[in-house]
Amino acid sequence: MLFHPTRRATLALFGSLFLLAGGVQAQAGKLPNVRILATGGTIAGTGATSTTTVGYTAATVGVQALIQAVPELAKVANVTGEQVFQIASENMGNEHWLQLAKRVNQLLAQPDVDGIVITHGTDTLEETAYFLNLVVKSRKPVVLVGSMRPSTALSADGPINLYNAVQLAGNPAAAGKGVLVAMNDQIHTARDVTKANTTTADTFRAAELGMIGYIQSGKPYFYREPTRKHTVDTEFDVSKLASLPQVDVAYAYANVGAVAVNALVAAGAKGLVHAGVGNGSLPANTKPALVAARAKGVVIVRSSRVGQGIVARNGEANDDQLDFVAGDNLSPQKARILLMLALTKTGDTREIQRMFNTY
Numbered sequence: 001m002l003f004h005p006t007r008r009a010t011l012a013l014f015g016s017l018f019l020l021a022g023g024v025q026a027q028a029g030k031l032p033n034v035r036i037l038a039t040g041g042t043i044a045g046t047g048a049t050s051t052t053t054v055g056y057t058a059a060t061v062g063v064q065a066l067i068q069a070v071p072e073l074a075k076v077a078n079v080t081g082e083q084v085f086q087i088a089s090e091n092m093g094n095e096h097w098l099q100l101a102k103r104v105n106q107l108l109a110q111p112d113v114d115g116i117v118i119t120h121g122t123d124t125l126e127e128t129a130y131f132l133n134l135v136v137k138s139r140k141p142v143v144l145v146g147s148m149r150p151s152t153a154l155s156a157d158g159p160i161n162l163y164n165a166v167q168l169a170g171n172p173a174a175a176g177k178g179v180l181v182a183m184n185d186q187i188h189t190a191r192d193v194t195k196a197n198t199t200t201a202d203t204f205r206a207a208e209l210g211m212i213g214y215i216q217s218g219k220p221y222f223y224r225e226p227t228r229k230h231t232v233d234t235e236f237d238v239s240k241l242a243s244l245p246q247v248d249v250a251y252a253y254a255n256v257g258a259v260a261v262n263a264l265v266a267a268g269a270k271g272l273v274h275a276g277v278g279n280g281s282l283p284a285n286t287k288p289a290l291v292a293a294r295a296k297g298v299v300i301v302r303s304s305r306v307g308q309g310i311v312a313r314n315g316e317a318n319d320d321q322l323d324f325v326a327g328d329n330l331s332p333q334k335a336r337i338l339l340m341l342a343l344t345k346t347g348d349t350r351e352i353q354r355m356f357n358t359y
Ligand code: SIN
Pocket: 040, 041, 042, 043, 058, 087, 088, 089, 090, 120, 121, 122, 123, 124, 146, 147, 148
């Protein structure tokens, strides 16, 4: 990773301070074993100058360089790295998720791995986090982390975010809380968090439900617990899956018609998430296409583009009559993930509704 000279000086200064302060694990004399799985993103990105914070290239710096750029890591964990992918996260696909989940499960089954950090682009980080939250079969900590500024930027947020994520993944207090996201000194659950600003460093938010904790001087402080089932308590198993069913999102807006829904069904969608307006309302010009899709066996989930709140079953549409599923408060992109996994188990909409009420 490239660093401005000031950053190097800052690193040295903070290195000594961390040494003086002593991490929790360091004081106990036994460091946790944390594996970093690197997938690319801005945290591994480089820009032309130290002031380039847009228009940089994501996914160019390798995992070993990421680790070496934060020598403080060695004081708080036995860190090893693995380059799983090197991509910008807008290119994250189902096949990446399956590969990543299988690797995470394999590693967490090893007694010599205490926790995993996944470095990831921020654009789809919340989706990968939620997918893993549903399919990881371990209570050990799994923490996703990214950055909003490339590694070459003034005040790059990657090094401190990575340091925090490693501390979190190595801390037993983070176990059993599902997959976590550590960004900007905050701890979020995979289910609730979303990227909420295109460019600022405080972009990860769980607007109404809130974060579950802070990280201060490398130490996590938790204030809430996730209430929805996750990881070892889900019914999903990726170990034998080579692909996931095609599920797409059709976005609603004023004047929307049926073109997108019809095109997605024609392209082979097995499930469709209707990103409706308001409480998942069905526009008159779209509803017949969704009804026809359901008649062909496509499972329809009503969600909302609003971003907060519950899409009520039998609220703005009679789901019982239409045989649709209400998407609870999941964003359309997360409803897509749950629907894909649900379809690996069943096509029964009552069962799928149960899963949406559970996860
Ligand atoms: C990406 O998602 O890979 C690019 C943007 C980012 O990481 O912030």
